[in-house]
Amino acid sequence: MMILGLLLLAVATGLPDLAALVRRGRRKEAAVVICALLIGFLAALSWVMHLPVPTIGATLQWLATPILGKQ
């Protein structure tokens, strides 16, 4: 259900603009939109499916360890 909802959200937010871009022959823009939608959908899916993907905060903390030390 959640996955279907996500898919619907991705389509709802991306499809009208993607269609317009394709219609006007803007291939580069369309490619960027498809990439954004795909990555966005996968990111949302990983969150919905509770996949063990580190959060942005955890990644930032890991990257900042040399500066801030272990928090």
Place this chain on the structure above:
Amino acid sequence: MRVRRCWGWLLSLLLLGTGCWSRREVNEVAISSAIAIDEERNQTIRITMQILRPTAAVESGQPRSGTFNVTATGPTTAAAIRNLDQQLSRRPEWKHNNAIILSENVARQGVGEIMDFFMRNHQSRLDQWILVTRGKAAAVLVPRFQLESNQGIGIRRLNQSAVHSTAATVPVRLYDFVTSLTNPAEDPVAAAIETVEFPDPSGEGEVNPRIRMRGAAVFQHDRLAGWLDETEARSLDWFRGEATGAMVVVPCRKGPGRGTSVQLISTRSSLQPYWKNGQPAVRATVRATGQLGDLMCQEDLSKHEALVDLQRRTAAQMEAEMAKLMHRLQKDLGSDAVGLGVALERTFPAAWKKMSPQWREIFPKVSVTPEVVVELTQMGTSEGKLISSGGGGK
């Protein structure tokens, strides 16, 4: 374009729908007016919640009770409150809760952990009044106010009235209480509340239990250290600069008489720490303005000197009461409810850092000098002494 607009509308619906998950209709909730907290023998917490009965309040049109009490126990405050759900057909809601009443037993065990729930829960508001009662806290929720439809509002109004008129207690809100609780430089204080039984004035009929706010409960950190009577409580109000309506009855200067009543209109106080022989000392300055309540002495206050003398005697009486309170707090209760530590911390931060670990030992030895200045700005509508005792106008 039309398709996008459609999607836009659909997505906008989401904005309006955010409340759907957390929605609580007014006819689906049980609104709490006051909460009483007791501790059972087996260390479980008993919560008694006074719930508003809206229909009763609306339909009656008369000042009669529109409340009922429910009670439940649990190992923690949150669990006990959740257990109330077992008896209630509606979910309890305490966003409109007016007061939290703690029993003496709970207060003596320590209130720090109990307060955690009220500071953490999103429904809890920081402006609730905190009160302590000598007996069972739940008992305070039983008597009925004659002029209010529920005890929560009654207790709230008693607190507000204490701030502005009686000064017989120390009204404290949750945020003030917890601020003191989290500050190692001061100890919390809360208003004392009790149930008293007044016989029917006509001499027949039943005995009416009533609620009365008098005195205060002072703490040592989060544990109840002891009780202050109403005179001590108002002295504490003077130290805190919070009493605006206290009535000081000054004994007559000469001759017989009941005394002269001076009603304080406002008090401002400040604690000024200084060093005396290498030891911390505090000068407590109180500036009070007042008016003459009544004159039941053989005195003539139409002369300026007499008025100045009355002001001086009122100040002296207040100083004596404040000194007595300090003696009680320092020698008997060991509670810095006045906030001497806070004053020292603000004025001598470096010295405070050194003395704060031994503050409990230092506190009883701090010399406190109350210095009160009273200014009588109003004499009421009559001048001098209106009627002398035994007849004859002046």
Place this chain on the structure above:
Amino acid sequence: MHGRRCKLHKEVGKVSSAQAVYTVVLAIIGSATLIVPGSMIKVAAQDAWIGCLVAGFGTLVTGALWLWLARQWPGRDLFQLVLAAGGQWLGGLVAVVLLIWIGLTLTGATWIGADAILVVFLPETPRSVLAASILIPAAYAARSDYQVVARLSQLTFWGMVGLLLVLIPLSATEMEPLRLAPVLANGFGPVMKGAGVLVGILTENMALIALLPMIRPPVRPWRLLVAVTVLAAGMVLLLDVWTVSVIGARLPGRFQYPVLLMAHVIGVGDILERLDALMMALWIAGEVSKIAFWYWLFCRGIATLLRLKEWRRLVWPFFILLLAASVAWVESSTAYPAALRAWSALFTPVIGLVVPLLLLAATAVRRMQRSSASV
């Protein structure tokens, strides 16, 4: 290029200098007004307000570096400037860093916005729904271009100022200025830590560069920078002083959103009470203004970097990615301060100092090369 010039020409005169200031002020403190005072008081106690002064002065310097850079490349917005100054590789790299920073800023702000509503008002509503409810109007404003964002910011800014002008006098009876004492009891250490919390956010004053070419009539940029920094730091300072003087320096550190609790202590008679909802509504408006600006800049940045002809068409397709990132920013509010510290430690020196200095150096080298070639 001609087309772009025409488009820019059409945009001329639509944002006043005052609107630009409101937009950037809210882009900085739109979400900070509820969390930053508490975080600052937690580390600097009653001296948090001094931290605001230190952070304000510090970020005036970093902002001035960016302005200096903008003077070298007049008429260019942020990403055009970066690509022009840094060239294809360095400029591209800096643009990517900026895009990551902007993306993290806007998703982090969305997370905290959703969390505040969740914690204080709607505990049973899913976080994703709340995040979406903040991102949707922001995306709508961003797609409508910067004029709409500026107008939204203008309204919200004055709403916030108006609310504070009402709330602060209403709480006057509860205020005790002595709570701000002792000053500097623990030295400058805690003050600097407090300033550090704010510097991370005030560094965002460089966002002014993005609006400079659109401001008509043009004004001296440094005036705008001073106005933006003073207003943003001043508002946090005001909130710090207000919070400490009402509930002291110890209690705010124990709450996630202490400024919101101030509404609890305000009550005039039995009439003006429970102003929390009004406070929250304006705060959400500030949050939306902030996110709308960064969303707009994010899409413009991607379009400029990838030399796309249209940036508006990117706004909604990026929505789901930003929503997912917003929801997955941190797992809980307890992890948020540490994540924010890490974000600040990683990006503040880079955005505030390294990038402008690097681009200034690249500009100087480029100029030298050009002058030696012409000789």
